Amino acid sequence: xxxxxxxxxxxxxxxxxxxxxxxxxxxxxxxxxxxxxxxxxxxxxxxxxxxxxxxxxxxxxxxxxxxxxxxxxxxxxxxxxxxxxxxxxxxxxxxxxxxxxxxxxxxxxxxxxxxxxxxxxxxxxxxxxxxxxxxxxxxxxxxxxxxxxxxxxxxxxxxxxxxxxxxxxxxxxxxxxxxxxxxxxxxxxxxxxxxxxxxxxxxxxxxxxxxxxxxxxxxxxxxxxxxxxxxxxxxxxxxxxxxxxxxxxxxxxxxxxxxxxxxxxxxxxxxxxxxxxxxxxxxxxxxxxxxxxxxxxxxxxxxxxxxxxxxxxxxxxxxxxxxxxxxxxxxxxxxxxxxxxxxxxxxxxxxxxxxxxxxxxxxxxxxxxxxxxxxxxxxxxxxxxxxxxxxxxxxxxxxxxxxxxxxxxxxxxxxxxxxxxxxxxxxxxxxxxxxxxxxxxxxxxxxxxxxxxxxxxxxxxxxxx
Amino acid sequence: xxxxxxxxxxxxxxxxxxxxxxxxxxxxxxxxxxxxxxxxxxxxxxxxxxxxxxxxxxxxxxxxxxxxxxxxxxxxxxxxxxxxxxxxxxxxxxxxxxxxxxxxxxxxxxxxxxxxxxxxxxxxxxxxxxxxxxxxxxxxxxxxxxxxxxxxxxxxxxxxxxxxxxxxxxxxxxxxxxxxxxxxxxxxxxxxxxxxxxxxxxxxxxxxxxxxxxxxxxxxxxxxxxxxxxxxxxxxxxxxxxxxxxxxxxxxxxxxxxxxxxxxxxxxxxxxxxxxxxxxxxxxxxxxxxxxxxxxxxxxxxxxxxxxxxxxxxxxxxxxxxxxxxxxxxxxxxxxxxxxxxxxxxxxxxxxxxxxxxxxxxxxxxxxxxxxxxxxxxxxxxxxxxxxxxxxxxxxxxxxxxxxxxxxxxxxxxxxxxxxxxxxxxxxxxxxxxxxxxxxxxxxxxxxxxxxxxxxxxxxxxxxx
Numbered sequence: 035x036x037x038x039x040x041x042x043x044x045x046x047x048x049x050x051x052x053x054x055x056x057x058x059x060x061x062x063x064x065x066x067x068x069x070x071x072x073x074x075x076x077x078x079x080x081x082x083x084x085x086x087x088x089x090x091x092x093x094x095x096x097x098x099x100x101x102x103x104x105x106x107x108x109x110x111x112x113x114x115x116x117x118x119x120x121x122x123x124x125x126x127x128x129x130x131x132x133x134x135x136x137x138x139x140x141x142x143x144x145x146x147x148x149x150x151x152x153x154x155x156x157x158x159x160x161x162x163x164x165x166x167x168x169x170x171x172x173x174x175x176x177x178x179x180x181x182x183x184x185x186x187x188x189x190x191x192x193x194x195x196x197x198x199x200x201x202x203x204x205x206x207x208x209x210x211x212x213x214x215x216x217x218x219x220x221x222x223x224x225x226x227x228x229x230x231x232x233x234x235x236x237x238x239x240x241x242x243x244x245x246x247x248x249x250x251x252x253x254x255x256x257x258x259x260x261x262x263x264x265x266x267x268x269x270x271x272x273x274x275x276x277x278x279x280x281x282x283x284x285x286x287x288x289x290x291x292x293x294x295x296x297x298x299x300x301x302x303x304x305x306x307x308x309x310x311x312x313x314x315x316x317x318x319x320x321x322x323x324x325x326x327x328x329x330x331x332x333x334x335x336x337x338x339x340x341x342x343x344x345x346x347x348x349x350x351x352x353x354x355x356x357x358x359x360x361x362x363x364x365x366x367x368x369x370x371x372x373x374x375x376x377x378x379x380x381x382x383x384x385x386x387x388x389x390x391x392x393x394x395x396x397x398x399x400x401x402x403x404x405x406x407x408x409x410x411x412x413x414x415x416x417x418x419x420x421x422x423x424x425x426x427x428x429x430x431x432x433x434x435x436x437x438x439x440x441x442x443x444x445x446x447x448x449x450x451x452x453x454x455x456x457x458x459x460x461x462x463x464x465x466x467x468x469x470x471x472x473x474x475x476x477x478x479x480x481x482x483x484x485x486x487x488x489x490x491x492x493x494x495x496x497x498x499x
Numbered sequence: 500x501x502x503x504x505x506x507x508x509x510x511x512x513x514x515x516x517x518x519x520x521x522x523x524x525x526x527x528x529x530x531x532x533x534x535x536x537x538x539x540x541x542x543x544x545x546x547x548x549x550x551x552x553x554x555x556x557x558x559x560x561x562x563x564x565x566x567x568x569x570x571x572x573x574x575x576x577x578x579x580x581x582x583x584x585x586x587x588x589x590x591x592x593x594x595x596x597x598x599x600x601x602x603x604x605x606x607x608x609x610x611x612x613x614x615x616x617x618x619x620x621x622x623x624x625x626x627x628x629x630x631x632x633x634x635x636x637x638x639x640x641x642x643x644x645x646x647x648x649x650x651x652x653x654x655x656x657x658x659x660x661x662x663x664x665x666x667x668x669x670x671x672x673x674x675x676x677x678x679x680x681x682x683x684x685x686x687x688x689x690x691x692x693x694x695x696x697x698x699x700x701x702x703x704x705x706x707x708x709x710x711x712x713x714x715x716x717x718x719x720x721x722x723x724x725x726x727x728x729x730x731x732x733x734x735x736x737x738x739x740x741x742x743x744x745x746x747x748x749x750x751x752x753x754x755x756x757x758x759x760x761x762x763x764x765x766x767x768x769x770x771x772x773x774x775x776x777x778x779x780x781x782x783x784x785x786x787x788x789x790x791x792x793x794x795x796x797x798x799x800x801x802x803x804x805x806x807x808x809x810x811x812x813x814x815x816x817x818x819x820x821x822x823x824x825x826x827x828x829x830x831x832x833x834x835x836x837x838x839x840x841x842x843x844x845x846x847x848x849x850x851x852x853x854x855x856x857x858x859x860x861x862x863x864x865x866x867x868x869x870x871x872x873x874x875x876x877x878x879x880x881x882x883x884x885x886x887x888x889x890x891x892x893x894x895x896x897x898x899x900x901x902x903x904x905x906x907x908x909x910x911x912x913x914x915x916x917x918x919x920x921x922x923x924x925x926x927x928x929x930x931x932x933x934x935x936x937x938x939x940x941x942x943x944x945x946x947x948x949x950x951x952x953x954x955x956x957x958x959x960x961x962x963x964x
Contacts, residue, residue, distance in 0.1 A: 139739060140846035140878075184688050195686065198663055211938050218845035220877040221660065222916040223649050223699055224923055224934045225943050225961045230695030234688055254745075274604060280719075380683035381605035412685040413605075451687040458690055469689045473676050477950070478690050484949040485942070496690045 038078050038123070042099040046081075049091060055081045065126055066104075066118040068111040069171075070461055077104065077118035084129045086204060086212060086243040093241065093490075094210025096123065102493045105237035107148065107179025110171035112374070113459030115183065115236045115495055122493070125241065127178050133157050141249045142201055142218050147178025147242045154247070163249040166193040170360050178242040184234030186455030188359075191411040192284045192320070193250070195455075196233065202246035203229045208239075208486040218246045231485070236457050237492040239485045253320045256284060257327050258352040261334070262311035262342040266388045269313050269410060272339050276317060276411075279330060285318035286411025293362045293405045300365035303358055307342045315340075316359050362407050363416075371421040372405065373434040377445050378454030379413045387448045394444055398437035414454040417441065442468040458496045466497060503543050503588070507564040511546075514556060520546045530591055531569075531583040533576040534636075535926055542569065542583035547591050551669060551677060551708040554590070558706065558955075559675025561588065567958045570702035572613065572644025575636035577839070578924030580648065580701045580960055587958070590706060592643050598622050606714045607666055607683050612643025612707045619712070628714040631658040635825050643707040649699030651920030653824075656876040657749040657785070658715070661698065667711035668694045673704075673951040683711045696950070701922050702957040704950045718785045721749060722792050723817040726799070727776035727807040731853045734778050734875060737804050741782060741876075744795055750783035751876025758827045758870045765830035768823055772807045780805075781824050827872050828881075836886040837870065838899040842910050843919030844878045852913045856882075859909055863902035879919040882906065907933040923961045931962060 046055050056062075057079050066075025083089045096103050104118040106126045118124045127148035134144040136158055143165070145154060151165075152172040158164050167180060169187030179185075181203070185196045193199070203215045215229045216222055232240045263269055269288045276283055290313050297303050305314065319327070327345060334340045346352035366372040379387045395404055399419060408416040419437070421430040442452050442465055452465040467475065479499060482489070489499055511520050521527075522544050531540030548554045561568050569583040571591045583589045592613035599609035601623055608630070610619060616630075617637040623629050632645060634652030644650075646668070650661045658664070668680045680694045681687055697705045728734055734753045741748055755778050762768050770779065784792070792810060799805045811817035831837040844852045860869055864884060873881040884902070886895040907917050907930055917930040932940065944964055947954070954964055 137847045139742070139849075141742070142845075142847070184692070186686055186688070190686060194663065197692070198659065207938075207942075213938050213942070214936065215939070217914040218847065219843050219914075219916050219919075220846065221651055221655060221843045221874075221879050221919040222934070223651070223920055224916055224918050224927075224931060226700040226704065226946060227649070227662070227695060227698070228939060228942055230692060233692070235691040239691065277604070277606070378684050378686045380607075381685065382602045382607070382683065384604075409686075414686050449682040449684075451684050451689055453689050454684075454686040455688055457688045462689075466689060469687070471679065473672075473678050474680070474693060477672075477678070477693055480949050481691060481946075484945050 038101060039099050042095060042101055045095055050088065054083065054088065055079055065106060065109070065124050068109040068114060068116040070112060070114045070117065073114055073117045073119045073460060075118060076121060077124045078121045080124040080126055082126050082129050086206065089125070089206045089241060089243050090210045090212050092125065093206050093208060096490050097208055097210060097488055100488050100490065102490050104492055105178070105182070105241045107176035107182075108150065108171065108174040110175045111179065111183065111459060112376070112456040113453065113461040115457050115459030115492070116179070117460060119460070120494070127176060127243070130243065131176075136161050136163060136249070137218070140218055142246050143249060144244065144246050145177050146244050147176060149177045151175045151177065151180060158249055159252060162252050164252050165199060165247045166250050167196050167199055170363065177245055177247070181233055181242055181245055182235065182237045183457045186409065186412070186414070188285050188287060188409065190409060191286055192282070197230070199248045200229060200233060200245055201248045203232060203242060204244035205232050205240040205242055208488065208491050213240070231481070236459060236495055238482060238495055239491065241491070253284065255321055256352070257319045257322055258346040258355050259317040259331065260306065260344055260355045260358070261315040261317070261340040262305070262307050262309070263313050263315060263340055265312045266406075267385065268339070269315055270385050270388070272315055272334070273411060275334070275339055280326065281322055281330065282320040283317070283411065284320045285316065287316040287359050287408065288410045289314050289359060289362055289407035290405060292403055293366070293407045294358065296369045296405065297358060297361045297365045300368045301361050303354070303361060305358060306344050306355075309342070311341055314358070316355060359407070362405070366405055366418050366420070371427065371430065372418040373421070373430070375417040375438065375441060376454050376456045377415050377417060377441070377450055377452060379415070379445070379448050379450040381413045383448040383450065384410070384413055387444065387450065390444055394440050398440055412454070438465065445469070460495060463497060503566060504564050507560060507566055510560050515553065519548065519553065520544055530571060530574070530589050533574040533579060533581040535577060535579045535582065535924075538579055538582045538584045538925060540583060541586060542589045543586045545589040545591055547594050549594050551671065554671045554706060554708050555675045555677050557590065558671050558673060561955050562674055562953055565953055565955065567955050569957055570643070570647065570706045572641035572647075573615065573636065573639040575640045576644065576648065576924060577841070577921040578918065578926040580922050580924030580957070581644070582925060584925070585959070592641060592708070595708065596641075601626050601628060601714070602683070605683055607711050608714060609709065609711050610642050611709050612641060614642045616640045616642065616645060623714055624717060627717050629717045630664060630712045631715050632661050632664055635828065642710055642712070646698055646707055646710060647700065647702045648922045651874065651877070651879070653750050653752065653874065655874060656751055657747070662695070664713045665694060665698060665710055666713045668697055668707060669709035670697050670705040670707055673953065673956050678705070696946070701924060701960055703947060703960055704956065706956070718749065720786055721817070722784045722787055723811040723820050724782040724796065725771065725809055725820045725823070726780040726782070726805040727770070727772050727774070728778050728780060728805055730777045731871075732850065733804070734780055735850050735853070737780055737799070738876060740799070740804055745791065746787055746795065747785040748782070748876065749785045750781065752781040752824050752873065753875045754779050754824060754827055754872035755870060757868055758831070758872045759823065761834045761870065762823060762826045762830045765833045766826050768819070768826060770823065771809050771820075774807070776806055779823070781820060824872070827870070831870055831883050831885070836892065836895065837883040838886070838895070840882040840903065840906060841919050841921045842880050842882060842906070843916040844880070844910070844913050845915065846878045848913040848915065849875070849878055852909065852915065855909055859905050863905055877919070903930065910934070925960060928962060
């Protein structure tokens with residue numbers, strides 16, 4: 035266990051409640067990790083504030099004593115951003131989970147950073163409203179974590195990312211100062227938008243303590259289609275068509291047959307089609323009338339854009355179709371050891387990129403199992419390489435590390451991102467320069483040094499100073 | 500005319516084309532101003548680059564010689580942000596007006612910063628696409644200016660502000676370094692989003708040279724309604740109703756009878772109603788079918804939510820209704836001398852704020868003419884006080900300056916913004932602290948010093964260092 039300065043520990047015990055800080059080894063293990071399992075958690079302590087005031091006084095203390103802090107929400111991150119592996123103090127927002135009254139005229143809700151995503155959804159649903167940021171880990175992820183990672187998810191194609199749904203932010207700076215940013219304003223052009231510094235910067239520039247979330251009406255009617263298509267080129271042809279069609283796209287997801295086989299193995303779920311197919315596309319549309327939807331389905335068959343397809347006829351069927359997609363991540367991890375990548379390409383570059391991806395796989399992973407899936411309508415692919423049976427974990431990691439370079443080189447060639455939604459954290463630090471120029475990295479360092487000169491906020495995450 | 504260092508002038512003539520720089524007095528007057536007429540333009544020179552490379556080399560030169568620069572676009576700003584009043588060099592993006600091919604799969608278009616807004620709209624319309632940022636000055640405003648001011652306009656309620664429609668930015672820093680930010684990516688979580696530093700910071704942190712704009716499909720069908728209602732409380736009751744109705748709101752604008760009278764005087768336009776009314780509301784909806792729209796109109800009458808109302812029966816009628824709203828700014832300036840404010844309130848605070856506004860007016864402007872209008876659906880009010888006949892301009896400005904304090908105090912009480920869309924520039928610097936805390940101002944100064952240590956980019960705009 036890391037040594038914390040005596041004066042720091044004394045101040046902690048004098049100025050904060052008895053249960054503010056824990057050094058219990060089990061809690062340190064649990065709260066020092068996130069969903070990545072690569073790093074051994076090793077925080078020196080965990081603090082669990084109940085108020086913004088406690089967060090502010092605590093950060094001021096850390097800044098004074100140069101104690102590094104890892105802000106921690108639901109710990110569902112996939113890049114190690116919330117991992118404390120070097121004796122940092124974990125600042126868990128877990129106790130700060132209050133959700134305010136829904137503002138029914140402004141369509142907003144004020145929440146503390148530790149509010150759980152699903153709880154916010156349920157709280158607002160009673161009024162026919164929702165915060166349209168949604169993904170599989172909704173039952174554990176917290177609002178503060180969502181905002182600090184600019185969480186994506188399945189609804190970005192319709193609603194945009196988290197960034198578009200945050201009206202106001204309350205943030206505590208490295209110096210322990212509380213900033214109230216933008217309140218509940220839809221419009222505010224009074225200089226640089228400081229909220230944006232904290233959205234997506236993974237807790238390295240400030241700690242989010244509260245947020246005013248922008249809400250939208252829950253769509254009255256959603257239709258869910260599943261299509262079977264031969265390959266990724268067909269996935270993209272169907273996407274072109276969907277973009278032009280008289281429909282409001284609410285989701286456009288795809289997965290390969292390898293993913294479906296693993297979902298079958300782990301969860302017993304099957305596709306509704308008789309014959310297997312190279313790829314599957316899940317499309318969700320909003321507000322369409324039944325005749326238009328059935329007609330559209332018909333034209334897709336007539337024009338040979340799909341091999342098979344089905345339109346869910348009930349809420350249950352819709353949920354079953356979604357389950358095929360949402361079970362993939364968990365199924366891959368449960369049935370093998372996946373090496374994950376989460377990349378994005380400009381939509382216009384997808385076809386060329388995917389065509390060249392096969393060549394990369396053939397060269398680097400001849401005969402290996404590759405599970406591809408994701409939010410392809412946003413240009414976002416999840417690339418999961420499964421460890422071959424019989425190969426040691428160490429050999430696997432060496433191989434995938436080298437192969438990643440080839441993948442990232444291809445991503446860079448097409449002006450893509452090495453991390454579409456999951457962030458950089460610890461896991462993708464080495465890859466950052468494939469998507470960010472030296473000039474950008476210099477500016478990010480400049481920002482970090484300006485806002486956190488003592489480097490106490492999540493040091494070593496995203497990049498090193 | 501301000502003195503520019505000899506070495507600087509020598510380098511200009513040696514390293515740039517002959518027509519790069521002008522010191523012609525008429526051009527200096529014209530290009531040193533924006534739509535505010537409060538400040539006497541007094542630039543020392545104007546430069547008109549043709550390429551990003553010229554912008555970069557020029558800024559590096561300015562940085563080296565500490566020559567202040569005012570980035571300039573369409574000069575339609577309303578806060579003096581593009582005014583050069585202290586011998587700065589105006590950097591006009593006018594010549595950099597190229598618009599690229601529309602990317603029909605990704606729904607994007609790449610433009611240079613000097614591209615005119617309306618030209619971009621027309622270029623994309625051929626493909627059934629548009630960049631959904633729109634306002635009256637579209638024929639003169641440029642993309643770079645729109646982005647650097649996070650322009651609002653009439654479609655924010657449906658599409659959000661400019662910030663939501665910028666995928667990639669090419670920016671030149673104060674040091675003359677070119678940053679390519681985010682390309683054409685819908686998703687990219689690779690550290691802090693540097694684009695956001697330059698959107699809405701009014702040219703004080705970097706100069707935008709190119710942008711990749713996100714486009715959307717032009718709505719197939721828009722319906723335009725005009726309603727007569729007695730007062731602002733009725734405007735807000737109708738808004739509550741419109742938010743709940745089974746319609747997609749594309750605009751929600753209001754204006755008072757005083758505005759309409761001035762529009763009649765200046766442009767001869769009249770409302771379609773027989774009787775005058777205290778307030779008018781223009782609603783635009785997207786994608787509704789005629790029966791639903793007529794039925795909704797009927798319920799509004801039945802429930803006494805409107806005194807009168809009409810639904811445009813043709814494109815021409817729709818344009819005539821819009822003209823009543825869009826002609827207001829110009830009509831006020833043409834028929835008198837307005838003192839303008841552009842404020843925003845949280846939507847939930849609008850009713851209370853408007854009720855108290857009357858008291859402020861009664862105390863500060865008893866008997867004066869006040870023209871209220873704006874994007875009330877975003878919480879945004881344009882408050883225009885007309886100079887009484889016979890009062891001198893000087894006395895008028897003294898009076899309004901004092902009254903502004905009362906207005907801003909009320910805005911602050913309701914957690915509003917002293918500048919919803921127009922920015923701070925020069926005009927609203929004194930008001931900034933009504934909407935930004937000392938801690939926020941300190942952080943903005945920290946950012947400025949970090950990115951532009953020699954304070955050459957639009958110095959003295961938004962705040963002083």
